[in-house]
Amino acid sequence: MKKTTFNVLVIAVVAILLSLQSCKPKNAGNAVSSDAAVKAYVAPGKYDLFYNFVSGGFSGQLATYGLPSGRLLRVIPVFSVDPEKGWGYSEETKPMLNTSHGFVPWDDLHHTELSQTNGEIDGRWVFGNANNTPRVARIDLTTFRTQEIIELPNSAGNHSSPFITENTEYVVAGTRFSVPPDDKNGDVPINSYKQNFKGTISFISVGKEDGKMDIAFQIQCPGVNFDLSHAGKGKSHGWFFFSCYNTEQANTLLEVNASQKDKDFIMAVNWKKAEEYLKAGKGRKQAVRYAHNVYSDKTHSATSEIKTEVTVLDSKELKDICYFMPCPKSPHGCDVDPTGEYIVGSGKLAALIPVFSFDKMTKAIAAKDFIGDYDGIPIIKYESALYGEVQKPGLGPLHTEFDGKGNAYTTFFVSSEVVKWNIKDLKVMDRVPTYYSVGHLCIPGGDSKKPNAKYLIAYNKITKDRYLPTGPELAQSAQLYDISGDKMQLILDFPTIGEPHYAQAVSADLIKGKSLKFFKIEENANPFVSKGEGETKVVRTGNKVDVYMTCIRSHFSPDNIEGIKMGDEVYFHITNLEQDWDVPHGFAIKGANTAELLIMPGETQTLKWTAEKVGMFPFYCTDFCSALHQEMQGYLRVSPAGSNVPLLFSTGKNYPVADSETKK
Amino acid sequence: MQKKTLQKWVRLVLVLCAAGLVLVLFVPMWRIDLAAPQYPEGLMLLIYPNNIGGNVDIINGLNHYIGMKTLHTADFMEFTVLPYIIAVFAALFVITAIAGKRKLLNSLFILFVGFGILAMYDFWRWEFNYGHNLNPDAAIIVPGMAYQPPLIGYKQLLNFGAYSMPDIGGWIFIGVGVLLFLCVIATWRNSKKIR
Numbered sequence: 116m117k118k119t120t121f122n123v124l125v126i127a128v129v130a131i132l133l134s135l136q137s138c139k140p141k142n143a144g145n146a147v148s149s150d151a152a153v154k155a156y157v158a159p160g161k162y163d164l165f166y167n168f169v170s171g172g173f174s175g176q177l178a179t180y181g182l183p184s185g186r187l188l189r190v191i192p193v194f195s196v197d198p199e200k201g202w203g204y205s206e207e208t209k210p211m212l213n214t215s216h217g218f219v220p221w222d223d224l225h226h227t228e229l230s231q232t233n234g235e236i237d238g239r240w241v242f243g244n245a246n247n248t249p250r251v252a253r254i255d256l257t258t259f260r261t262q263e264i265i266e267l268p269n270s271a272g273n274h275s276s277p278f279i280t281e282n283t284e285y286v287v288a289g290t291r292f293s294v295p296p297d298d299k300n301g302d303v304p305i306n307s308y309k310q311n312f313k314g315t316i317s318f319i320s321v322g323k324e325d326g327k328m329d330i331a332f333q334i335q336c337p338g339v340n341f342d343l344s345h346a347g348k349g350k351s352h353g354w355f356f357f358s359c360y361n362t363e364q365a366n367t368l369l370e371v372n373a374s375q376k377d378k379d380f381i382m383a384v385n386w387k388k389a390e391e392y393l394k395a396g397k398g399r400k401q402a403v404r405y406a407h408n409v410y411s412d413k414t415h416s417a418t419s420e421i422k423t424e425v426t427v428l429d430s431k432e433l434k435d436i437c438y439f440m441p442c443p444k445s446p447h448g449c450d451v452d453p454t455g456e457y458i459v460g461s462g463k464l465a466a467l468i469p470v471f472s473f474d475k476m477t478k479a480i481a482a483k484d485f486i487g488d489y490d491g492i493p494i495i496k497y498e499s500a501l502y503g504e505v506q507k508p509g510l511g512p513l514h515t516e517f518d519g520k521g522n523a524y525t526t527f528f529v530s531s532e533v534v535k536w537n538i539k540d541l542k543v544m545d546r547v548p549t550y551y552s553v554g555h556l557c558i559p560g561g562d563s564k565k566p567n568a569k570y571l572i573a574y575n576k577i578t579k580d581r582y583l584p585t586g587p588e589l590a591q592s593a594q595l596y597d598i599s600g601d602k603m604q605l606i607l608d609f610p611t612i613g614e615p616h617y618a619q620a621v622s623a624d625l626i627k628g629k630s631l632k633f634f635k636i637e638e639n640a641n642p643f644v645s646k647g648e649g650e651t652k653v654v655r656t657g658n659k660v661d662v663y664m665t666c667i668r669s670h671f672s673p674d675n676i677e678g679i680k681m682g683d684e685v686y687f688h689i690t691n692l693e694q695d696w697d698v699p700h701g702f703a704i705k706g707a708n709t710a711e712l713l714i715m716p717g718e719t720q721t722l723k724w725t726a727e728k729v730g731m732f733p734f735y736c737t738d739f740c741s742a743l744h745q746e747m748q749g750y751l752r753v754s755p756a757g758s759n760v761p762l763l764f765s766t767g768k769n770y771p772v773a774d775s776e777t778k779k
Numbered sequence: 780m781q782k783k784t785l786q787k788w789v790r791l792v793l794v795l796c797a798a799g800l801v802l803v804l805f806v807p808m809w810r811i812d813l814a815a816p817q818y819p820e821g822l823m824l825l826i827y828p829n830n831i832g833g834n835v836d837i838i839n840g841l842n843h844y845i846g847m848k849t850l851h852t853a854d855f856m857e858f859t860v861l862p863y864i865i866a867v868f869a870a871l872f873v874i875t876a877i878a879g880k881r882k883l884l885n886s887l888f889i890l891f892v893g894f895g896i897l898a899m900y901d902f903w904r905w906e907f908n909y910g911h912n913l914n915p916d917a918a919i920i921v922p923g924m925a926y927q928p929p930l931i932g933y934k935q936l937l938n939f940g941a942y943s944m945p946d947i948g949g950w951i952f953i954g955v956g957v958l959l960f961l962c963v964i965a966t967w968r969n970s971k972k973i974r
Contacts, residue, residue, distance in 0.1 A: 374918045464919055510938050530938045531816035551817035577817050 147605055154597055155607040157184040162627070165559055167572065167620040168241050169593075170227045171195075174613025177224060177243050177254060182559075182570055182620060183595055185609030193252045193261045194222035194245045198710035202261075205712055206686065206721035207641070208410070210419035214248050214266050215404045222247045226277060226617035230321075234281040234348050234453075234564030238625035240326050242286050244276035251277045251288055251319055253326050255412075257631045262410050265328045268403035268425050269296045269315040269335075275344040275357050275449075279321075281564065285331065285386065288317040289341035289357055296335065296427075297403045308366040312338040315427075316357065318386060327409070332393050333427045334384065334436060337490035338364055340373070341382075342447050343514070348564050349455035351473040353387035356458055358442065358449035362489065373445065374464060378497070380439040380489070381449055381460050383476060389428055389436045397433060398426035412634065415641045415719050431491035438480060439489055440471055441497040448514040452523065453564050457502060457538055459523060461512035468512055468525060470538065472502035503541045508534050513554060516561030518568035518598060524561075526553040526573065533573055533596070535603060547603045549594055551577040558598070559620035567622060571596040571603065574615040582610055591615060632696045634717030641719035643688030648672045653764040660685045662764070666700040666714065667692040668741040671734070674749030675769040678762035681755055683726045687712075687734075690719040701737030704751065711737050726753045785884060786969060789962045790876040793884075796955040797872035800865055804828055808948035809902070811928055813838065814940040824850075825946060828861045845937070846917025847926055848909055857901065864894070881966055888963045891956060903930050 157163050163181030166188075171178055175195025179188045196203030196212065203212050203220060212219055222245035230240040240262075243252045249270040253263045267273060272291030279286045293312040295301045303311045313335050320331040340361040347354035359380045365372030392398065403425050410417040430437040440458075448461035458471040478484075479499040486496050511529030518524070522544065525534050531552045535545040554576045559567040573596065578589040590610035597604045636646060645651045645663045651672050654661045660683050665672045671689075679685060691700050693716035702712040704724050712720045726732075736747035754760040763769065785793075807825040810833070814821055825833035830852040839849040852858055868891065875883045910927025913920075919937075926936050929943045945953060 370918050371916050374920075375916075466921060548816055551819070579817075580819050 151604065151606040154604075155183045155185070155595060157181065157186070162623060164623055165570065165620045166623050166626055167557070167618060168227050168229065169557075169574070169611055169615045169618040170243060171224050171613030172616050173223050175222050175224050175245075176613065177227060177241065178612045178615075179259065180609075180611075181623075182572070183607060185593070185595060185607050187612070189259055190612060191254055191259055191261065193243050193254065194219075194224050194250070194264075196220045196710075199713070201710050201712045201720060201722070204710035204722070206723055207416035207719075210417040211261060211264055211408045211410055213408055213419040214250070214406045215268075215421065216248060219248050222250070224252075224613075225274060227619055228277050228279050228286070228617075229619045229621055230283045230326075231279060231281055231563055232283065236560055236563055236619075236621045236625065237283075238621055238629070240283075241619065242277035242279065244273050244288060246273055246291065249273035249288060249290070251286055251328065253321075253328060255326075256626050257629050258412060259630075260410070260412075262326070262412075263328055264406075264408045265319060265330065266405040266407070267315075267317050267330070268405040269313075269333060269401075269427070270294075270317065272340075275316075275341040278344045278346060278355075280346045280355070280386075281348050281352050283321050285318045286321055286328070287344055287346075287355060288319065289344060290314045290316075291340055291342070293338035293340065296401075298401050305366050308338060309364050312364075312366075314339055314341055316341065316384065318389070328407075330405075330422075330425050332389060332398055333425055334389060334430050335427050336382070336430050336437065337492060339380070343449050345449055345451045345562060347455050347473065348451055348453065351451065351455040351458075353385065354473070355384045355386055356449050356451065357382045357384065358446040358460060359439075360445040360447075360463075376444075378441040378443050379445055379462075380494070381442045381446060381458065381471070382492070383438045383440060385436050385438075389433075392428055392433050392436070393426065398428045401425055401427050411640075413638055413640045415634070415639065415644075434493075437492045438476075439492050439494045440476065440500045441494060442469055443467070448512070448525075450515040450517075450523075450562065452517050452538060453519050453566060455564075459515045459525070461515060461525060463511060463513065463528075465512065466507060466510070468505040468508055468515075468536075470502045470504065470541065471500050475502065476500040505536050505541045505543065508536060508543055509546070514556060516556055516558045516571075517566055518558060518561070519566035520568065524556060524558065524571060524598070526556050528552050528554060528576070531575075533571065533603065535598075545602050547596060547605060549573040549575055550581050550592060550608070551575055551579060555615065555617050557618035557620055559622065569597070569599050570620070571598045572618060572620070574611065574618060576614075578610070581608060633694060633698075634715060636690075636692065636694055636717040639690070639717060639719060641688075641690075643686075643721060644719045645688070645690045647692070648766075651764075653678075653762055655683075655762060658683050662687045664689045665692050666690070666702070666736065666747070668698070669736075669743040669747040670766060671702075671736070671747065671749045672766045673764035674766045676749070676764045677752040677754075677769075678760050679726050679751060679753045680758060680760075681726050681729050681753055683753075685724045685726060685751075686721050687724065688719060688721045689714055691716050693717070698740060699738050700740050700747075702734065703737045704734035705732045713738060729753050729755050785876075785879040785881065785962075785966055789884075789966055790879060792958055792962055793872050793876035796958055797869045797876070799951045799955050800869040800872065803865055803948040803951050804862055806948045806951075807832065807946040808952065810944060810946040812942040812944075814942070815938045817938075827858075828865055828948070829858050831855075831858075842926075844917065844919045845926055846914030846920070848912070848914075850909075855905070868894070881970065884959075884966060885963060888959050891959055895952065895956060899930065906930065 165182040167180040167182050169178045177191040192202035224243045225246040228242045229236045241254045249267040255262045270290045271294040273288045274291035275289030277286045293314045295311045316334045319328045339359040342358040344357040361373040362379045408419045442460040443465040444462040446460045446462045450459045460469045479495045484499045485493040509527035509530040513526045515525045536543045553573040555574050557572045573594045575592045578592040581592045595607035645665045652663045691714040712722050714720045732751040809826040811824040823833040911925045928941045
């Protein structure tokens with residue numbers, strides 16, 4: 116009897132203890148449905164449905180992916196030099212990276228935005244912003260090349276950029292870091308922030324036909340940090356919205372000091388009104404220095420101009436351009452829904468999502484429903500501009516895009532998920548985890564008037580175990596979701612270059628038909644072009660030597676060059692004479708401390724090479740162009756400085772003495 | 780006299796318990812596992828008799844966002860006395876086994892259970908302290924939110940799921956307590972039988 120009760124007791128105790136251990140909930144599991152593969156697969160020989168333009172962040176470049184395959188199609192060099200393509204190394208592209216600080220070889224391409232007409236993506240250009248040395252770039256989508264870069268005066272950091280108005284009238288820039296303006300003394304104590312530091316918003320006009328950028332005006336604003344921005348659409352066209360944080364105006368330990376206030380702001384800018392003031396001459400002309408660089412596909416070269424004047428409107432003085440709407444709490448995203456009525460703020464540290472109403476905002480402004488002002492700018496009463504709040508959606512909201520069906524999708528960094536919610540009802544409808552800690556999301560056309568809500572791509576900040584490990588440094592991860600149904604479905608997981616902070620996507624049909632196959636040689640207006648082998652030559656001017664060279668399968672002309680002296684600055688101007696699809700040639704010469712050239716058919720590019728040593732220097736084509744690519748080479752002879760070796764250049768003529776006799 | 784002495788198997792169990800307690804000195808007693816979506820590898824806090832182990836540094840790094848004090852072994856005097864208390868208990872178990880007196884067994888049982896309850900209360904008190912006394916300058920302040928980890932079981936704290944449960948040492952402790960209880964019961968029933 117004793118033994119059995121004893122045994123029962125023991126078993127009972129053990130059972131209780133074991134069940135305690137198992138009460139730890141199991142991981143929900145990363146279940147991907149079986150039809151995900153079909154949805155993400157693009158068969159060999161078939162095309163992706165969408166072009167996905169993804170900012171490279173600290174890589175400085177713009178990546179082009181295909182969706183739904185997630186295949187990397189091209190990395191477009193924009194703000195960082197690219198020795199592979201000669202971007203920033205060839206004489207023709209170096210001026211593109213010129214600034215008022217001189218040549219800047221790297222920047223942080225933070226966000227990207229496709230040009231729009233009538234609020235729809237039109238596939239003409241894509242813009243990118245430089246977050247370090249403030250600039251905006253325009254990339255042409257027929258050549259997928261950076262055509263223009265404009266620098267911004269009075270600015271430091273450029274985060275709330277390059278967002279556009281619905282007809283690409285303007286592309287904006289906004290300072291992430293407030294600094295003393297360019298015409299004031301910048302040599303002030305850092306803790307005089309509140310007195311001396313100002314924020315600046317730039318409105319860059321974009322030429323309707325050619326896309327040429329020009330700073331139409333700047334607005335001087337209070338010294339806060341501008342984070343993200345979006346233009347009004349439809350009924351709210353004419354307004355622009357910027358999220359602001361650090362209204363505490365801290366200059367140190369912002370981690371703590373800029374997180375103190377319960378609410379920061381969304382700044383509403385009436386730019387149509389600003390235009391009126393500009394016309395009425397109310398802007399102040401300020402002397403500044405900033406670079407404006409333009410690349411021409413006709414001359415295949417860039418020109419850099421330093422501009423010396425900008426017009427600034429004062430938001431304090433011109434009372435009805437800027438208004439503040441209180442927004443919890445250190446807002447990041449500032450997103451306008453496709454109807455233009457709702458403005459969604461995402462407060463990084465907030466536990467809710469505030470949704471503002473454009474109609475209510477304009478009514479509040481008309482009725483002067485203000486609760487005070489911040490540095491001269493009126494603050495609208497929160498409840499008067501608010502449509503409603505989405506309660507407890509997740510932790511750490513960052514960024515919102517829309518599907519055009521009345522729903523919004525917001526990323527949550529801390530709880531690592533994307534949440535779908537209905538705008539009218541302010542109710543959460545669906546949530547999916549992301550792997551891990553999503554920063555930004557992209558829906559094709561998701562920030563335009565007409566979203567194409569087939570896909571959603573989440574761009575994450577933490578990768579960890581998502582892919583095969585590659586040492587301590589890992590590529591950033593992205594997930595592709597099918598959002599054509601009621602629930603979001605994960606279909607693909609792919610790594611990205613650099614660090615995406617924003618992305619745009621558009622139907623491939625809009626761009627693929629316009630893609631240029633090659634440059635027409637007769638239109639080539641480069642000053643050093645050789646339109647045929649008969650135009651090639653080598654010309655010496657003092658110690659500068661210009662080599663006018665051509666390349667065609669499979670030889671360079673000239674490919675034997677003699678008479679170069681040590682200390683000479685040699686410029687290789689190479690024209691690719693091919694007039695066919697996908698026949699580029701490359702050019703490299705031994706010991707070059709520049710890079711290589713990759714020359715497209717019909718194009719001319721120049722590489723500078725200094726003759727540092729006496730000797731023999733081979734050059735060759737670096738891009739596998741033909742069956743006899745390996746034979747595409749040449750030699751350059753460098754003689755001592757005072758030598759009297761004559762200048763010689765030829766192809767197929769300079770045979771050895773014995774040979775040349777037999778060749779006769 | 781026979782009633783007052785312990786049975787052979789009881790004495791054996793007591794010595795086994797003593798051995799178990801010695802083992803407790805070298806293994807973790809308690810663990811708090813933290814799970815969050817961005818930590819697929821998981822995080823854990825291990826509490827040994829003489830120090831805190833596991834991913835203490837990473838957890839301290841995360842805690843600074845919410846203003847929780849950082850955890851350091853030196854801040855808790857418990858870690859200096861606990862090893863001695865456990866060693867003393869091990870010795871007491873052996874002494875009881877050798878002496879074989881019923882009174883000693885019962886006193887040991889009361890002492891052991893009493894210590895267990897005191898230890899859990901102390902643990903709860905520290906958890907309350909750390910979870911509630913937050914730095915007012917913290918970057919992330921969720922109104923009304925406190926971060927007291929669970930005493931035992933599961934609790935969601937922002938994006939982290941915290942699971943507090945005994946580790947090997949803790950299970951041994953519980954096991955010893957149960958065995959001790961069974962010894963007491965068996966000895967009491969035995970004494971009742973032999974009349």
